[in-house]
Amino acid sequence: MHELSLANGMLKTVINAAQNQNAKKIKSIKLEMGEILLVNPEQLIFCFDVISKGTIAEGAKIEITFLKPRIRCNSCDKEFNISSEKDFPLLSIVCKCGSKDVKIMTGREFNIKSIKIEES
Numbered sequence: 001m002h003e004l005s006l007a008n009g010m011l012k013t014v015i016n017a018a019q020n021q022n023a024k025k026i027k028s029i030k031l032e033m034g035e036i037l038l039v040n041p042e043q044l045i046f047c048f049d050v051i052s053k054g055t056i057a058e059g060a061k062i063e064i065t066f067l068k069p070r071i072r073c074n075s076c077d078k079e080f081n082i083s084s085e086k087d088f089p090l091l092s093i094v095c096k097c098g099s100k101d102v103k104i105m106t107g108r109e110f111n112i113k114s115i116k117i118e119e120s
């Protein structure tokens with residue numbers, strides 16, 4: 001399950017960061033997620049809640065900012081945004097010039113932007 005491995009990596013990262021600052025508890029976590037990462041945010045939060053039980057990240061609030069996908073056309077060099085819902089599946093993305101030779105620049109990010117901690 002994709003969400004579980006992401007949640008696992010996230011938990012390790014935030015606990016490391018928090019311990020470096022002598023935190024006794026992680027209060028909240030800010031995430032940035034690309035809209036075409038194909039991750040279900042509710043499932044991610046659910047997984048995180050489950051695996052963070054008994055750690056300093058237990059009960060941390062997770063805030064997610066979604067990033068719009070950005071596409072670049074290899075034929076005419078133009079960049080454009082897609083609205084993820086409408087343009088799925090990705091294989092069907094066509095540039096205004098008619099080319100299907102496009103590259104996904106952004107939209108698959110998964111970044112932990114910041115965490116809020118309670119210092120000990």
Ligand SMILES: [Zn+2]
Pocket residue numbers: 073074075076077078095096097098099
């Ligand atoms: Zn084009």
